[in-house]
Amino acid sequence: MQVPYLSNRKSYEDATELMAAFGDNAxxxxxxxxxxxxxxxxxxxxxxxxxxxxxxxxxxYDQPLGTIH
Incomplete structure (x- = not known):
């Protein structure tokens, strides 16, 4: 899986906000x-x-993705 590029923290905050508000439908x-x-x-x-x-x-995902060091 290709990891998405995050240009700033707002992307993460938007994602977690949608997940909290819409659950599985985020x-x-x-x-x-x-x-x-x-x-x-x-x-x-x-x-x-x-x-x-x-x-x-x-x-x-509950499991680690990509290379584990």
Missing amino acids: GYEAAARADRSLDQGNHIHFCHWRQIERLIVLLT
Whole structure:
């Protein structure tokens, strides 16, 4: 799995906020926000919410991912 790029802490905070508010549907909410941003022509927010969607998937894993040192 490719680890998403996080440009700042806001990405993590947005992901955890969605997970707290929407539970198992947090990824769907992030995708919906990305789609709304794309419909409005806001490509920056579209990319942000897609990244959040990927981060939510990553945060839901209980097992370590990637190389363990």
